[in-house]
Amino acid sequence: xxxxxxxxxxxxxxxxxxxxxxxxxxxxxxxxxxxxxxxxxxxxxxxxxxxxxxxxxxxxxxxxxxxxxxxxxxxxxxxxxxxxxxxxxxxxxxxxxxxxxxxxxxxxxxxxxxxxxxxxxxxxxxxxxxxxxxxxxxxxxxxxxxxxxxxxxxxxxxxxxxxxxxxxxxxxxxxxxxxxxxxxxxxxxxxxxxxxxxxxxxxxxxxxxxxxxxxxxxxxxxxxxxxxxxxxxxxxxxxxxxxxxxxxxxxxxxxxxxxxxxxxxxxxxxxxxxxxxxxxxxxxxxxxxxxxxxxxxxxxxxxxxxxxxxxxxxxxxxxxxxxxxxxxxxxxxxxxxxxxxxxxxxxxxxxxxxxxxxxxxxxxxxxxxxxxxxxxxxxxxxxxxxxxxxxxxxxxxxxxxxxxxxxxxxxxxxxxxxxxxxxxxxxxxxxxxxxxxxxxxxxxxxxxxxxxxxxxxxxxxxxxxxxxxxxxxxxxxxxxxxxxxxxxxxxxxxxxxxxxxxxxxxxxxxxxxxxxxxxxxxxxxxxxxxxxxxxxxxxxxxxxxxxxxxxxxxxxxxxxxxxxxxxxxxx
DNA sequence: GCCGTTTTCGGCCCGACTGTTTTCAGTCG
Numbered sequence: 001x002x003x004x005x006x007x008x009x010x011x012x013x014x015x016x017x018x019x020x021x022x023x024x025x026x027x028x029x030x031x032x033x034x035x036x037x038x039x040x041x042x043x044x045x046x047x048x049x050x051x052x053x054x055x056x057x058x059x060x061x062x063x064x065x066x067x068x069x070x071x072x073x074x075x076x077x078x079x080x081x082x083x084x085x086x087x088x089x090x091x092x093x094x095x096x097x098x099x100x101x102x103x104x105x106x107x108x109x110x111x112x113x114x115x116x117x118x119x120x121x122x123x124x125x126x127x128x129x130x131x132x133x134x135x136x137x138x139x140x141x142x143x144x145x146x147x148x149x150x151x152x153x154x155x156x157x158x159x160x161x162x163x164x165x166x167x168x169x170x171x172x173x174x175x176x177x178x179x180x181x182x183x184x185x186x187x188x189x190x191x192x193x194x195x196x197x198x199x200x201x202x203x204x205x206x207x208x209x210x211x212x213x214x215x216x217x218x219x220x221x222x223x224x225x226x227x228x229x230x231x232x233x234x235x236x237x238x239x240x241x242x243x244x245x246x247x248x249x250x251x252x253x254x255x256x257x258x259x260x261x262x263x264x265x266x267x268x269x270x271x272x273x274x275x276x277x278x279x280x281x282x283x284x285x286x287x288x289x290x291x292x293x294x295x296x297x298x299x300x301x302x303x304x305x306x307x308x309x310x311x312x313x314x315x316x317x318x319x320x321x322x323x324x325x326x327x328x329x330x331x332x333x334x335x336x337x338x339x340x341x342x343x344x345x346x347x348x349x350x351x352x353x354x355x356x357x358x359x360x361x362x363x364x365x366x367x368x369x370x371x372x373x374x375x376x377x378x379x380x381x382x383x384x385x386x387x388x389x390x391x392x393x394x395x396x397x398x399x400x401x402x403x404x405x406x407x408x409x410x411x412x413x414x415x416x417x418x419x420x421x422x423x424x425x426x427x428x429x430x431x432x433x434x435x436x437x438x439x440x441x442x443x444x445x446x447x448x449x450x451x452x453x454x455x456x457x458x459x460x461x462x463x464x465x466x467x468x469x470x471x472x473x474x475x476x477x478x479x480x481x482x483x484x485x486x487x488x489x490x491x492x493x494x495x496x497x498x499x500x501x502x503x504x505x506x507x508x509x510x511x512x513x514x515x516x517x518x519x520x521x522x523x524x525x526x527x528x529x530x531x532x533x534x535x536x537x538x539x540x541x542x543x544x545x546x547x548x549x550x551x552x553x554x555x556x557x558x559x560x561x562x563x564x565x566x567x568x569x570x571x
Numbered sequence: 572g573c574c575g576t577t578t579t580c581g582g583c584c585c586g587a588c589t590g591t592t593t594t595c596a597g598t599c600g
Contacts (some may be wrong), residue, residue, distance in 0.1 A: 023572080024583090025572070025573080025583055026572050026573090026574085027572090028573095028583080029572035029573055029583095030572075032572090033572085033573095042575060059573095060572085060573065060574090061573085062572065062573050062574080063572095063573095064572060064573085065572070065573085099586095099598090099599090100589085100590090100597090100598070100599090101597095101598085102586085102597060102598050103597090103598095104597055104598085105597070105598085106597080134591095135590090135591065135592090135596075135597080136590090136591080137590060137592095138590095138592060139589085140589095140590070142589085188600090201600085227587095227588060227589075228588090229588055229589090230587085230588095231586095231587070232586095232587055232588070235587090245600080246587090259586095260600085262600085264584095264600075267584075267585090268583095268584055268585095270584090271584040271585070272583085272584070274584090275583095275584080280584090280585085281584085281585085282584090283585085283586075283587095284583055355594085365588085372596065387596090435573085435582095473583090486587060537592095
């Protein structure tokens with residue numbers, strides 16, 4: 001039983017309780033618990049097994065929830081969940097995935113019309129039964145049918161930050177040029193640099209909102225306006241991404257930025273802090289009674305509740321407020337701190353540039369050292385290198401070292417960890433390498449035991465410097481590799497194996513929670529681009545964003561060190 | 572269901588927009 005399984009059960013309980021019109025604060029308690037457990041870097045089973053520790057230490061977990069977690073871990077189930085499932089059909093929970101349908105409406109459909117599946121909902125919407133129901137109407141029925149159609153196609157999906165970024169910046173630049181607009185920024189999860197964003201939250205200050213909204217509505221990248229009011233407009237971009245525009249007065253800009261950057265959980269704590277001080281925070285400012293006492297800048301808002309400004313990337317209510325209170329906020333790593341890149345490909349395998357071109361491009365970007373890490377032979381699709389070709393490739397690297405001065409070029413390899421647990425190159429070859437990155441590419445659906453055996457082989461190898469593509473899940477795909485992250489990181493710490501944060505949005509990766517856990521174990525982290533071309537280095541900033549979300553400082557990231565220092569890590 | 576230098580009860584973050592209503596509940600972020 002993994003933390004994620006426990007979190008899923010609590011989330012489902014919250015859904016079911018909501019439909020049953022339970023106390024909303026009770027529902028919230030389950031949702032908070034789901035998030036706390038889901039985000040926990042260590043396994044709840046471990047905490048339960050440790051006589052020194054108690055689940056009740058976790059925020060939002062009291063006696064009742066602790067007992068439920070114990071039951072779930074011990075019996076892989078929860079009687080309360082079974083009871084609720086018997087009362088509320090799965091289809092009713094599914095209805096809440098449709099836009100405009102929440103727990104109240106889903107419950108009404110079930111209770112009044114006995115609708116218990118999406119199929120039945122479709123029929124009832126088409127027949128007019130839904131429109132006739134109290135609190136519903138023609139528009140609601142139409143919206144339900146549209147929602148069902150979309151759900152059948154794909155459903156609203158999160159897109160990668162890197163994918164959303166270009167359009168977001170183009171629109172932002174356009175709005176900044178709109179007469180009457182003083183400031184425009186993108187807030188939300190985009191500003192928190194989450195790997196994926198569900199929608200974009202645009203914020204503008206202007207005395208009059210109408211011209212700004214008209215300007216956005218008329219933008220060539222905008223497909224349609226979904227909703228529009230006095231201060232808020234929602235549009236759908238042609239790419240399918242939805243965008244909210246909020247227009248606020250200038251004196252509210254900082255408050256609105258703080259409010260719309262979130263996260264929701266961070267803001268709930270902020271507003272509670274305000275309450276404790278007899279204040280109220282909303283998107284317009286910080287108020288004592290009717291009087292605004294702050295709001296022009298974000299720093300003012302934080303100062304009003306006795307906190308220093310907190311970087312957006314860590315506003316997740318995962319301890320940052322407590323750290324801010326203790327004046328112990330991390331000085332987060334920045335893109336400019338990165339001095340080396342230890343993962344890239346050339347024309348020898350599936351890259352598009354030569355060793356020399358890659359070295360020159362890296363040097364032009366200010367890097368002090370790089371590792372050329374072409375694939376090993378198992379990756380035949382990419383023309384992976386066997387021992388002979390790899391040795392010849394390294395000879396080429398030595399030549400380029402003489403041609404391109406002022407940058408260290410490591411003779412590396414991205415060596416596959418094979419399905420049977422062995423490494424794809426013999427030890428004597430790996431021993432000659434300057435840098436070995438061990439990765440899983442194949443057999444990702446093997447049972448966890450086998451995956452772990454493979455990872456342990458690599459970690460124990462004296463020749464492996466770092467694990468790349470390490471993940472509990474796969475960005476861009478539904479499921480992840482089934483590995484025990486805790487055990488992997490512990491072993492890596494014991495054997496001095498580094499862990500890679502892969503900056504490329506499409507590559508296998510370790511998430512920010514995993515990265516934070518690695519940092520806590522003292523494992524050096526390397527942020528790499530996995531560049532396949534000379535422009536491949538440009539994704540570095542996305543890796544840095546992720547490291548920032550993990551709360552990492554420059555000292556936690558090995559490739560921020562100057563070459564002379566990094567070299568010592570390899571010894 | 573959780574939580575507590577306003578503790579064991581009575582709170583629990585806040586506001587905009589829509590569609591349904593004739594003043595507001597539900598949904599959403």
